[in-house]
Amino acid sequence: MDREALILKWLNNDLNDQELQAFKKLEDYNDLIQLNTNIKAFKAPNFDDKQALNNVLNTIKTTKKSQKNWIKPFMRAAAIITICFGLYYYTTTLNTTITTNMAQKTEVALPDASNVFLNAKSVLVYNKSKWKNNREVKLQGEAFFKVAKGASFNVKTEAGTVTVYGTQFNVKQRANYFEVICYEGLVGVTFNSIETKLKPGDSFLIIDGKKIAKQKESNTTPSWLNNESKFKSLPYKQVIAEFERQYNVNITLVGVNSAELFTGSFTHNNIDVALKSITLPLQLTYSNNNGNITLKRAQ
Structure with missing residues (x-):
């Protein structure tokens, strides 16, 4: 792995043991550690990392002929500073x-x-x-x-x-x-x-x-906080969708009107009891094949 990739992974705390050993062998390892320590104590949320890099590169161009011996280490330090500030700005504004x-x-x-x-x-x-x-x-x-x-x-x-x-x-x-x-x-x-x-x-x-339009809510908290879903005159498809979310199953309706209004509830911690709660009021039958559930109109 090349030097720049190692530095980026180090800044992101993503080095494995082998990469960490390679990183410690870099000639400027001690300088990188010291620079990172100093940057952690410095906050600059409005820092423009692109502009900073351009300023550094412009300075290097004007002094290139007379200061050849320090161009490489200066560019390397400038790149490290830009990366550090860029990562700091990115992580502090991330959602x-x-x-x-x-x-x-x-x-x-x-x-x-x-x-x-x-x-x-x-x-x-x-x-x-x-x-x-x-x-x-x-x-x-x-x-x-x-x-x-x-x-x-x-x-x-x-x-x-x-x-x-x-x-x-x-x-x-x-x-x-x-x-x-x-x-x-x-x-x-x-x-x-x-x-x-x-x-x-x-x-x-x-x-x-x-x-x-809905009637006045009498409860002090929603029922789902207590592992129960309640419905009052809502389309049956809304009941089925919520059941699928709570139990991570797939439900197929056969001969059932999904727009039919349903009033009732089901628990979130017992699937057999829950299935009976949403089928018996509408006189439906059900079968459960490893999470693939079919609801049918009773004959």
Whole structure:
């Protein structure tokens, strides 16, 4: 492995044992270690690494004839400084992405002590370095938020934006489905450039582009936090999609109307009980072949 590649892997803490030994044999190993130590104590978030390199190269061009003996080491040091600052700037402005898989939930602590609980098959993105001046997250999927009081807090989804100032609320954004439920405080939901204010117990629901009226929410937290999914007069396809996410299975409907409205619930920790919960109310039968489930209308 060439010298530059070794340095890059070292800066990224990605050297294996063999590469580490090769790195230690570099003639300027001690200088690199000292330079890295000094740079760690220096913060320059607005450092323009490209401009810095151009300045160094211009200086070298004007002194090339009279100072040939130190050109190579100077260029090498300049390259190292540029790489270090570039990596520092890149890592401090990088977004943090949290992803949950099928049948997985997780809790995320944000920089201001706000907490986010991610449901299965969801993605949350935020930026730590910008958080103080911009409390904003991007969400794909479903999450319950407990927001610390402070400046405006925004949740951006493909369907719309949710804005709060310190509250508890749930956001669910799936294919052709967008729902926000306020449990505490005040929530503003912007959809198609129109903002709707939600008070505790209020809901905002869009299915297939249409706004759906819902009754007042009586629970203090979403049911999925307690490993249960509840539905009230929702299309059966929404129930099936959530079941697949919670159990990591594939469901095929045979002779079943996926648009039929369903009211009921299913647990997340017992698939046999859960299957009965979503089939018996509609008089369906089911078969489970290693995670490939078929639901049929009973004869």
